Amino acid sequence: MNSVLLSEQLITYLALAVFFFSLGIVGLVRHRTLIGMLISVELILNAAGLNFMAINRFLVPDSATGWIFTLFIMGIAAAEAAIVLSIIVAVYRKYRSADVDDVCELKG
Amino acid sequence: MTDSLFDLRIAGEIIFFIFVGVSIAGAVIAVFSKRMTRAVLGLALYALGIAVFYLYLGSAFISVMQLLIYVGAICVVIAFAVMLADPSKQSDKRGVIKGLLVLIPGILPGLGLGYLVIKTDWIIVPVGRFPPLSAADIGRKLLVEYCLVFEVISLIFLVAVIGSVIVARMGRNE
Numbered sequence: 001m002n003s004v005l006l007s008e009q010l011i012t013y014l015a016l017a018v019f020f021f022s023l024g025i026v027g028l029v030r031h032r033t034l035i036g037m038l039i040s041v042e043l044i045l046n047a048a049g050l051n052f053m054a055i056n057r058f059l060v061p062d063s064a065t066g067w068i069f070t071l072f073i074m075g076i077a078a079a080e081a082a083i084v085l086s087i088i089v090a091v092y093r094k095y096r097s098a099d100v101d102d103v104c105e106l107k108g
Numbered sequence: 109m110t111d112s113l114f115d116l117r118i119a120g121e122i123i124f125f126i127f128v129g130v131s132i133a134g135a136v137i138a139v140f141s142k143r144m145t146r147a148v149l150g151l152a153l154y155a156l157g158i159a160v161f162y163l164y165l166g167s168a169f170i171s172v173m174q175l176l177i178y179v180g181a182i183c184v185v186i187a188f189a190v191m192l193a194d195p196s197k198q199s200d201k202r203g204v205i206k207g208l209l210v211l212i213p214g215i216l217p218g219l220g221l222g223y224l225v226i227k228t229d230w231i232i233v234p235v236g237r238f239p240p241l242s243a244a245d246i247g248r249k250l251l252v253e254y255c256l257v258f259e260v261i262s263l264i265f266l267v268a269v270i271g272s273v274i275v276a277r278m279g280r281n282e
Contacts, residue, residue, distance in 0.1 A: 005117060005120075005121050006121065006124070006125075007120065007121050007124035007164050008235070010230055010232060011225060011226070011230075013161065013165070014225045015222065015225060016128065016131075016161070018218055018221045018222050018225060019132070019135075019218065020131075020135055020154075021217070021218065021221065022214040022215060022217060022218030022221075023135050023136070023139050023214060024135075024139070024214075025213055025214040025217065025218075026139055026210060026211055026213070026214030027138065027139035027140075029210050029213050029214070030139065030140075030210045031139075031147075033144060033193075034193075035144050035147075035186060035189050035190055035193065036144060036147060038186060038189075039138050039144075039147050039148065039150075039151050039186060040138070040139060042151055042155075042178070042182060043135055043138060043139070043151070043154065046154070046155065046158050046178070049158070049174075050158055050161060050162075053161070053162055053165045053167065053170065054165060056165075057165040057166055057235075058230070058232050058233065058235075059230065059231065059232065059233060060233070061233055061235065061237070061238045061241075062238040064241050064245045064246050064249050065249070067167055067169075067170055067241070067246050068246060068249055068250055068254055068257075070162075070170055071170065071173065071246070071250075072257065072261055074173060074174065074177045074178070075177075075261055075265065076261075076264070077177070077178075077182060078177055078181055078182055079264060079265055079268035079269075080268075081181075081182045081185045081186065082185060082268055082269070082272045083268055083271060083272045083275070084189070085185050085186070085188065085189045085272065085276075086271075086272035086273070086275040086276035087275055088189045088192070088193050089189070089192055089193065089276045090275050090276060090278050091193075092192065092193040098189075098193040
């Protein structure tokens with residue numbers, strides 16, 4: 001590679017993806033509400049998508065496999081957000097709170 | 109001619125770094141803000157930055173899909189969750205030490221993965237050897253090579269929709 005521009009280097013994108021991934025894990029541990037944890041999971045999934053796109057662009061530019069996997073990741077993330085929303089609504093109706101510390105008993 | 113082309117590339121680089129800043133700021137807001145409304149807006153900012161990265165990686169189609177799905181759908185869904193569940197008063201009774209301790213599970217895998225990224229010998233194919241991909245390539249691949257995955261994902265969506273409706277209805281009659 002003779003390009004010196006950082007936006008045309010694989011390592012820039014991979015480093016960004018690693019940063020976002022670790023930030024997402026920090027958020028997953030830090031947030032105490034279900035919604036905050038959902039947001040952090042979205043951060044992690046997006047980092048994975050960025051990785052797929054970057055590697056597809058720089059290592060296998062003749063194939064669209066990375067694009068398709070990124071699309072699938074987006075779809076799964078949307079489905080997951082819908083499910084978590086309904087779980088949050090159900091939990092809030094029962095416990096009057098979306099705090100993970102309050103939701104600590106099973107029906108049994 | 110080459111001069112103006114060079115200028116354009118420099119301008120592209122500057123815009124790239126602006127959006128690196130935007131996405132990092134969005135991610136930090138999403139993770140470290142106490143109010144969930146702000147976290148949702150941070151997520152939207154972050155998704156916008158990622159969409160611009162996808163544009164730089166040569167896929168306008170995926171970039172638009174990212175904007176549509178993340179900013180248009182997921183952020184709106186999470187905003188609805190914030191409105192319905194109202195978790196605005198997040199209890200934060202942690203001390204400073206515990207607050208810093210939280211960073212460890214993020215930093216450790218980050219360091220490991222960063223080490224792997226630097227250490228690995230990436231075999232980079234020079235850009236421009238192959239014709240750029242288009243959305244038609246995705247369609248062809250999706251319905252020929254990855255047809256089974258496509259169908260399974262459709263099934264997952266169906267199950268997700270039915271499951272979320274049922275879970276959200278649970279306990280309404282009590």
